[in-house]
Amino acid sequence: MEAFLHQVLSGLATGGIYAIVALALVMIYQATHLVNFAQGEMAMFSTYLAWTMIDAGLPYWGAFAGTVALSFALGIAIERIVIRPVGNAPVLAVVIVFIGLLVILNSVAGWIYTYTIKSFPSPFPGGSVLGGYLSRHELGVMGVTLGVLLLLFLFFRFTPLGLAMRAAAQNPVSSRLVGIRVGWMLALGWGLAAAIGAVAGMMVAPIVFLDPNMMAGILLYGFAGALLGGIDNPAGAVAGGLAVGVLENLSGAYLVGTELKLTVALVLIVGVLVVRPSGLFGRVLVNRV
Amino acid sequence: AAQKKYSPGASDSEIKVGNINPYSGPASAYGAIGKAIGAYFAKINDEGGINGRKITYITLDDGYSPPKAVEQTRRLVEQDQVLLVFQSLGTPSNTAIQKYLNGRKVPQLFVATGATKWGDPKGHPWTMGWQPNYQTEARIYARYLLENKPDAKVALLYQNDDYGKDYLKGFKDGLGAKASMIVAEASYEVTDPTIDSQMVTLKASGADTFFNITTPKFAAQAIRKAHDIDWKPLHFLNNVSNSVGSVLTPAGLDKAVGLVSSYYLKDPTDPQWADDPGYKDWLAWMKKYNPDGNLTDTFNVFGYSAAQTLVQVLKQCGDDLTRENVMKQAASLKGLSQPMLLPGVKINTGPDDFYPIEQMQLMRFNGKTWELFGTPIGG
Amino acid sequence: MTAILEVSGLVAGYGAAPVLHGLDFAVPQGGVATILGANGAGKTTTLRAVSGLIRPAGEIRFAGERIDRLSTEDIARRGIAHVPDGRGTFVHLSVEENLRLGAYTRRDPAGVARDFERVFALFPVLQERRRQQAGTLSGGEQQMLAISRALMLRPRLLLMDEPSFGLAPLIVREIFRIMRAINAEEGVAILLVEQNAGLALELASQAYLLETGRVVVAGSADALGADDAVRRSYLGY
Amino acid sequence: MALRGGALLNVRDLSIRFGGIVALDRVSFSVPEGAIAGLIGPNGAGKTTLFNCLSRLYRPSEGTILFDGRPLLAAPRHRIAALGIGRTFQNLALFRSMSVLDNVRIGGHCRMRAGFLAHALALPRAEREEAALLEQVRLLIDLLDLGPVAERPVGALPFGTQKRVELARALVTRPRLLLLDEPAGGLNHEEVDQLRTRIRDIRDRLGVTVLLVEHHMNLVMTVSDQVVALDFGRIIADGTPAEVQGDAAVVRAYLGTPAA
Amino acid sequence: MTAPSARQWKVAGLALLLLFACALPFLVSSYRTFQLTSALSYAIALLGLNILTGWNGQISLGHGAFYAIGAYVAAILMDRWDVPYWATIPAAGLVCLGAGFLFGLPALRLEGLYLALATFALALATPQLLKSKHLEQWTGGVQGIVIMKPDPPFGLPLDQDQWLYFFALAVALAMFWLARNLLAGRIGRALVAIREHPTAAEAMGIDIAFYKSATFGVSAMFTGIAGALGAIVIQFVAPDSFTLFLSITLLVGIVVGGLASLSGAVWGALFIQFIPNVADQISKAAPWAIYGLFLIACMYLMPTGVAGLVRATAARLARSPRRP
Ligand SMILES: Nc1ncnc2c1ncn2[C@@H]1O[C@H](COP(=O)(O)OP(=O)(O)OP(=O)(O)O)[C@@H](O)[C@H]1O
C-alpha cells in the first residue's frame, strides 16, 4: 500500500512536468490549431538562455523573468520569420517546418552548449516533503503549473484577446472581417506559447538535468497528456498530464514491468481516446451539414 | 629498409582513417569522442605525423542508426578509400557494419563499445575492441560483492539495450550460483524523461545494494533520486557514467558519497591528477586542439587515449601499411601503458587476444574525488 | 450627392486571370446601392475586393480615403462590415462569442451591451441559443447570426452578400425592414448583393448590373427596374 | 398529377432532440412514388434535420422510416445511397480539390463492385465498370450543362454551378428518392426557372421521386404535387400546394402576410 | 500525321526514365548503387505512406513501425527458415497488410492530432516490442539479426550491389504500377473523397470504416515491403534501426516529395536519402541545423512539394506557347 502511494506520488511529480508542457501545447493549439513539434526544443533553448544568465551571475528570479520575456520575443520572432511565409501552405508543410525548427534548435544547442548534462537550479530548493516521495521542487512545479493554468483559463475565458485568438485560429477570414489582426494574434500566440514553454523548461530542467535532448521524451508525454485531457481545454491538459505520469508509473510497477510500461501507457491512452475521441475533458465539436 | 607496402588509404604522405560517430540523435553526447580523436590526430600531424605520414581523419555522422552506419561505412571504404575504420561507436552500428568490413578485409579497429562480442579473432579477424568490456566490469563488481557482502540483496537498473543487457549478463555470470541475490530489476528507455518510478520500485524491493547501469543523464538522476527518497544502498555505478564533472557534480557531490565504481582512465575532474604529467599533457592538448571540448568530459580522455593506441599501432606498422599488417600490429601490443590510463593498467593484445584493455581498478567516491582501492584487476 | 464608397477601375480576381475587368460604381452617403448579376458574374468578388480579402487593382475610396491598399482588418476598423457569402460563422464558438467578436473593435461596453439587446430583439432565436455551438445552428439561423455579427460592428457601410440566402420568406421581409430602418435611422450605407432583385431594387437607390466582371447597366434603381432585359431575367415579369 | 404506386417514403413518429432543443417532434408523413413533395417551414424548423435522419447522419430518438416498405434505420449510413436515396446539401458538400468530373463520378461509387484487388491489378472487370461509369457521367454532365467546366476543380466554381455539380453527383447514384436541400439558394429568377424544369425532368424522365426543401415559395408551389410544412419540429400542414399555402398556421409561422 | 498527345509524351518520358534507371548501376560506383537501392526502398515506403496520408488524409507519424515489421519478417524468415530473400518480400507485405488493417480498425475513430498520437505511439512501442524478452527468440532482442546478402542468380554478370539494385527496381516498378492502378479509378476517388469531405463521401455510399482500415492495410503493405527490401540491402535489423526518427523521416519524405503524387514518392526518397549527407558535407559542427534549413527552405519554395512544383511548371509551360 505504501509502495502504491509512493508510485502515485512520484507519478504525480513526473506528471507535473508533463502537465506544464501540455499547457504550452494547448496554448499554441488555441492560437494556431496546430501542435508545434518544436515546442519542446524551444523550451530547451530557453532554458539554456536562463542557464547562461544564471551562469553570468544573474539571480534566479532575474534570470527567470529575463528568460520568459526573451522567449516571448523569440516566439514572436519565430512566427514572423519562420512560420509566416508558410502561412498559406498545407498543414503538413507547416508540420515539416516545425520539424526543421526542431532539428535546428536541437543541433544548435548541442553545438553551443555541448551534450554534457548541466544541473539547473530550482527556485524551490531544499529537501523532500510528504514522506520523502515528493521533493519541494516537484511540489513547486505543481504550484507553478496550476498558476499558469489559472492565467490561461482567465485569458481565454474572459479577455477579448483570448477570444480573438481562438477565433483567428479557427476562421482567419471571418476574423479579419470583424477587425481582428490575425497576423498579430498568431505571433502573440507563439510568443505566449514560447513563454510558457520557457517556464516549463525551467521547471523541468532541475528534475531531468539540462541537455539538448532533455525535452524529447517529455514533449511526447505532454502531447499525450494534452490530447488525453482534451487539447482545447487547459485544465483538461493538466489533468491529462498528471494522469499520464501516474498511469505510466502504475503500469510499470504493477502491470507489465518497466520494459513495456511506455507501450502499455500509450495503449491505454489511445484506448481512452478511441472511446472518447476528443479527450476526457475536451469539447465535442460538431461539424454539421 | 623494408619495402613500402600500401593498402588503399595509405601512401607515402598520408594515412586515411575513417570513423563513424553519433553526432546527432539520442546518443549525440558520444560525439565528443569523435571530435577528440580528430583533435588528437591534429596534434600528431602538427608534430610531423606518423613516420612522416599525415593522418587524414574522416569522421561521419550515423545518428546512432545502424542503416546509416552501413551507408557511411561503405562511403568511407568505397568512396573515401580509408585504410581502416577506427573507433566506430555503438554496439548496434558496429554489429551492422561488422560483416561488411570483415568481408572486405578492412580493419574495424578499437571499436568504441564495451560489448563483449568484439574480441573474436576466429569469427571476425578484422574487428577488435579497445575498452574493457561491460561484462568484465560487471564481473568485477560481482566478485567484490561476493567477497565483501555475500548476503546482499541487489537491485538493478539498466538501459534497455545491448549495453544494459551486456552488463546484466556479466553481473549474473559473475554472481554465478548466487544470482538469486538479485531481488529486483528495472529497465528504462533512452527516451524516458526520468527514472523516478523505477527508483521507487527498486527501493520498495528492500534491496540494500544497487547496481546502476545507466548513461550519464540517468545516472545523475538515479544518484539524486536515491538520495531524495532516502535510499542508501551500496551503490555500484558503471564506469560509463562515473565522471565527476559531468555526472556526479550535476547530481550533487554530497549525494554521491560512498559510490563504488571502477575505471581504467584518469578522470580529468579528479583533483588527485592535478599534478600528474599525463594529465597536464592532456590539458595542454585540450586547450590547444580541442578548445570547444568540455574539460570535465571523460569522453575527451577516452578519445585521446584510444587515438594514442592507434597511433602506436600505425607507428609499429612502419612502411608496411597494409590492412593485414595493421591488424597484425594491433594484435601485438604488449604491456603498453599510456599517460591517461590509470597507473598499472596495460594494453595487451595477441593473435588470440582481441581485448586490448582488460584491467580496471575499483574506486570509491569520497565526496570530492574517487579513491582508488585495491589494484587493477581483470574480470 | 457625395459617395461614401467610390470604386473606379476595379480589377480583381483569383490567381492569374482577373474576374473583374474595371468596375466603376459608388454607394451614396447614407444610401443603398445594389449589384445584380447572374451566377458567377463577380458580385461576391466585388465585395471581397472592397473589404480587402483579395488584392484589387484600381481605386477604392471610403469616405474620401483610399482603402484599396489597406488590410481587411484595417478596413473593418474603419467601419465597413461585411456579411460574407457562406456566412463565415465561427462554427466552433458559441453564438454569443460570435456576436462578441462582431464588436471586437469597439471600446464602448455600454453601446455593445445595447446592441446585444438589439440583435436579440431582432432575432429572438439567437438569444435562446446564445450558448449553442454556432456551427450547429440551422442554415437560416446562421444567416441571422452573420447579419447580427455585422450589425455588432456598428458599421458606417454594410456590405451584404445575399442576406436573404436560406431565409424563410417571413424573415427575408424582416431583414429588409431592418436594413431600411438602420439605413434611414442611423444613416448606415449599404452595398447589397441580392438574388431577390425585386426586393433589392425596392430598397436601393442605385443599381448596377454585372455581367462577367463588367458593369453593363448602371443607374437609379427605378430605372433599372423598368429595364426590360433586367426585368425578364432578374424580376421574372 | 400522375402517381405510380404507393408510398415510397413513409416517416412515422420521428423525433430527435439536441440537448434541450426538440428538432423533430413525432413527425409523420409519406411521399408517394413518383411525386415531387415540398418540405417547407421557418428557419430551424427541422427540415435539414429530417434530411439528415433520412441519410442516417442523425440517429432519431424515436420513430421509424420506411423506404419502399423497408425500415431505413436498420441500414448503415453508407448503404443509403445504394438503397436508392440520393441527396444534395444545404451548404454544399463537394470534394473541393477534385474536378467536376471526379466529383460526379464519386456518385457512381455505390453502384460499382470492383474492389481493391481488381483495381490494383487493372482487371478488365474494373476497367469495364469505369468505362460504363464515364459514359453515364458524361450524359449527366451534358444534361446539367457542366461540360465546359468538367475538368475544373470544383472549389473555385460559382455557387450555382457547384449546386448543379451536387445535383449531378446525386443523380449518378441512380436514386429512387432524391432529397434536395434548398437547391434554389443563390439563384436568380431565370436560373430558378431552369431549376424548375430540371426538377420536373428528373421526375418525368428518370422517374425519380423528389423531396424538396426550399424557401423559394414560387418554386415550391409550382413544382410540388404535395407540400409538407414543419414548425418547431412538428408537422403543421400536409396537402396540396394550394391547401398548404392557404393554411392559417403556415401563413402565421412561415409565409406571413405579404408586405403591404 | 498528328502531333503526339500528352499521353504519348508521358509514355515516352517514362520509357526514357526507365532506360536511364537501368543504365545507372553501370555508370556509378557500387557505393552509389547501394545508396540508390536504398532510395528505391524508401520510395516504396513513401508511396505507401502517401497513399494513406496524401490521398486518404490520415496522418501517420508511425509508419516506421510497418517498415520495421516488414524488415523483421524478412530477416526472421531468412535467418530462421532459410526462406529465399525474394520470397520474403510478399510475406512481409502480407504480414503488414494484416497488421495495418488491424491497427486501422481502432484508429478509425481517431482523427487529425489524435490519430497522429496513436501512430506516434505505434512508432515508439515497436522498438520496445522488438526488444521485449517475450519475442527475443525470434527477433534476437537488442542484438538484432544479421542476414546474408544475396548473389545474382543465373550467373548474371552483375555484382551483388548491382543485382540488388535491379531487384529493388523491379519490386519498385511493380509497386508503383499497382499503386497507379489502384488510385486511378473508383478506389482512388473514394480515398480522396474521404479526405475531402467524409460526410459527403459516406452519403455517396463509401464505407468509410472499411476504406480507412483497408487503406491503412495497403499503406502498411507497401511500407512493409519496403522494409523487407531495406533489411536485405542493409543486411541487418535491430530495434535501433527503427526509431521514431525513421517515421518522421518518412513523413518528411512525402511532404517534400509532394503529397498525393506518385512521382512525389521518388523525389521524397531522393531527398531523405541524399540531403542528410549533403548537410553533413556543409557543416560538421551542426549538420542537422543545415538539414533543418533545407527542410524549411523546401517548404518555402515548394509548399506542395517537388511534385507540386514540377506539375505547376509543366502546366505553365504547356499553357504559355499557345498564348498569342
Ligand atoms: N476562390 C476562388 N478561386 C478561383 N476562382 C474563383 C474563386 N471564387 C470565385 N471564383 C470565380 O470568380 C468568378 C466570379 O465569382 P463570384 O463568386 O464573384 O460570382 P458571384 O457573382 O458572386 O456569383 P454567385 O451568384 O454564384 O454568388 C466565377 O467565375 C468563379 O468561378
Ligand SMILES: Nc1ncnc2c1ncn2[C@@H]1O[C@H](COP(=O)(O)OP(=O)(O)OP(=O)(O)O)[C@@H](O)[C@H]1O
Ligand atoms: N447537431 C446539432 N446540434 C445541436 N442542435 C442542432 C443540431 N442539428 C440541428 N440542430 C438544431 O435543430 C434545429 C433544426 O435545424 P435544421 O437545420 O433542421 O433547420 P432547418 O429547418 O433546416 O432550417 P433552415 O431553413 O434554416 O435550414 C435548429 O434549431 C438547430 O439549431
Ligand SMILES: [Mg+2]
Ligand atoms: Mg456570390
Ligand SMILES: [Mg+2]
Ligand atoms: Mg436547413
